[in-house]
Amino acid sequence: MWTDTLNSTQVPAEVMRKWQEIVDLLADILNVPSAxxxxxxPPNIKVFVSSESKGNPYEPDEAACLNTGLYCETVMNTRRPLIVPDALQDEAWKSNPDIKLGMISYLGVPISWPDGEIFGTICVLDRKSNEYSELYLRLLLQWRDVLQADLRSIATMQREIEQREAKIRRLVDANIIGIVTWNVEGQILDANSEFLRIVGYDQHDLLSGRVSWVDMTPPEWRDRDALTISELKNKRAVQPYEKEYIRKNGGRVPVLIGVENLEGTEGQGVAFVLDLTERKRAETEARESERRFRNMQTELAHANRLATLGQLTASIAHEVKQPITAALLNTQTAQRFLTRQQPDIEKAKKAIDRAVLNGMRVSEVVDRTHALVRKEPVRKDRLEINEAISEVIGLTRGEALKNGVQVRTQLAEGLPVIQGSRVQMQQVMLNLIVNAVEAMSQMSDGRRELLISTQAEADCVLVAVRDSGPGLPEDAIERAFEAFYTTKSSGLGMGLSICRSIVEDHGGQLRAAANVPKGAAFQFTVPINSDCPA
Structure with missing residues (x-):
């Protein structure tokens, strides 16, 4: 399979120009009409590069069938150099097709890919009898080595490109959120399985062109989409917004969508789509009955995670898109180094190494998001709290930067391992960090700082999140943990209530207080063992 890929690999233009110089020099040095x-x-052998020498009858891309007795076939079959001084005087070569072109003498050597498969030959031909000295054979072998070095670089580049493309494709196919590329005319150019699931279409519909951004958008949402396109002309991205799609079956699905221009293209973009069906259902049911959701806490906690991650869609998209773009640029840089007249293998390798690191960075972001999105039974295991907190900080880094918030950490070293649910502990941190960033984003002046700290305290681990925002009014500090209480213009007011329930379920306590000199401070304890006081 790899050999099939290499056989169809295009040789870069820079390498082709170098190879043209090689055959022209060979024809000139050996004083022959054809190099x-x-x-x-398969099933042909073709003239790939032909010298621009006088009297050369071979044209580039001219092909001949294999098994016709060509000189080059013997070279490829034996994988050894071949010298034919005069085919007219040799019974074995009298029927050679090249004689019809007047080429009666031949010197050629095989060229191989790095895996040993035959690429072809490099050869010279003459209209007259020619013994071709040992020196000429050595010269041809030297040029053959140059060509094979180029093929090694091409094969390495091809392998890295395919690995990068496969990694990016795996990220798209991870199906954590819907990913779709589109153009300003409303055409869907490509989409992953999660997006197709959301709107109820399949790959056949996509390939046939039946999946249209405009047709799937209800009339009342088309003005909002038009505004998005207009905003994209002035800036690369717009704030995520909610809308609905018309599914293939005629039903509607609520979504949260983040949109960005696609770099390096004109009039094309990429959208990240989160299905809000579960969140909307949870919102409706939560308003109907507080008691009901006091008894289905796990379901509501999951919906809250989805809602919080929904707010972070653009930041997550940026965290994924930035290293993908960097990986692409590094791969293109490696390609340029490899296709120079004198390939710079070392610099190309460094560029490819950077591309791999960026791919790993994307994979880490996807893994973190996936862990928080999936719904699974609560399980308490041995947990290193600092590591869990660091992952959430990484996930929210883009949101903090976008809102001008400086995040600092004071994570104590050597903290004891606790018993707890990694996903639930990360949900608590996710809510507290997002709330703090959102509170500070409303400030018109002053420094926006977020300090996250951990420390050992008695038989507990103490975690604190302190911000420099507007803080909480005195009468709102305790009410902040009440279900459905919120100071925001939107939201259910369930986030902190769920966080307190999670912490208390772990045997700890979550408190709020004023930060000094300004802002709010939230801190919670997690016991190292069951004897820890709440």
Whole structure:
């Protein structure tokens, strides 16, 4: 399979120009009418590069069938150099097709890919009898080595490109959120399985062109989409917004969508789509009955995670898109280094290494998001709290930067391992960090600082989140943990209530207080063992 890929690999233009110089020099030095690089493309062998020498009858891309007795076939079959001084005087070569072109003498050597498969030959031909000295054979072998070095670089580049594309495709196919590329005319150019699931279409519909951004958008939402397109002309991204899609079956699905321009293209963009069906259902049911959701806490906690991650859609998209773009640029840089007249393998390797690191960075972001999105039974295991907190900080980094918030950490070293649910502890941190960032984003002046700290205290681990925002009014400090109480213009007011329930379920306590000199401070304890006081 890899050999099939290499056989169809295009040789870069810079390398082709170098190879043209090689065959021209060979024809000139050996004083022959024809110097060729042949490439096998089963069932044919074709003239890949032909010298621009006087009297050369071979044209580039001219092909001949294999098994016709060509000189080059013998070279490829034996994988050894071949010298034919005069085919007219040799019974074995009298029927050679090249004689019809007047080429009666031949010197050629095989060219191989790095895996040993035959690429073709490099050869010279003459209209007169020619013994071709040992010196000429050595010269041809030297040029052959140059060509094979180029093929090694091409094969390495091809392998890295395919690995990068496969990694990016795996990220798209991870199906954590819907991902779709589109153009300003409303056409869907590509979409992953999660997006197709959301709107109820399949790959066949996508390939046939039946999936249209405009057709799927209800009339009342089209003005909002038009505004998004207009905003994208002035800036690369717009704030995520809620809308609905018309599914293939005629039903509607609520979504949260973040949109960005696609770099390097004109009039195209990428959208990240989160299905809000579960969140909307949870909101409706939560308003109907507080008691009901006091008894289905796990379900509501999951919906709250989805809602919080929904707010972070643009930041998560940026965290994924930035290293993908960097990986692409590094791969293109490696390609340029490899296709120079004198390939710079070392610099190309460093560029490819950077591309791999960026791919790993994307994978880490996807893994963190996936862990928080999936719904699974609560399980308390041994947990390193600092590591869990650091992952959430990484996930919310883009949101903090977007809102001008400086995040500092004071995570104590050597903290004891606790018993707890990693996902639930991360949900608590996610809510507290997002709330703090959102509170500070409303400030018109002053420094926006977020300090996250951990420390050992008695038989507990103490975690604190302190911000420099407007703080909480005195009468709102305790009410902040009441279900459905909120100081925001939107939201259910369930986040802090769920956080307190999670902490108390772990045997700890969550408190709020004023920060000094300004802002709010939230801190919670998690016991190292069951004897820890709340």
């Amino acid at each position: 060729l690089i042949m490439r096998v493309e």
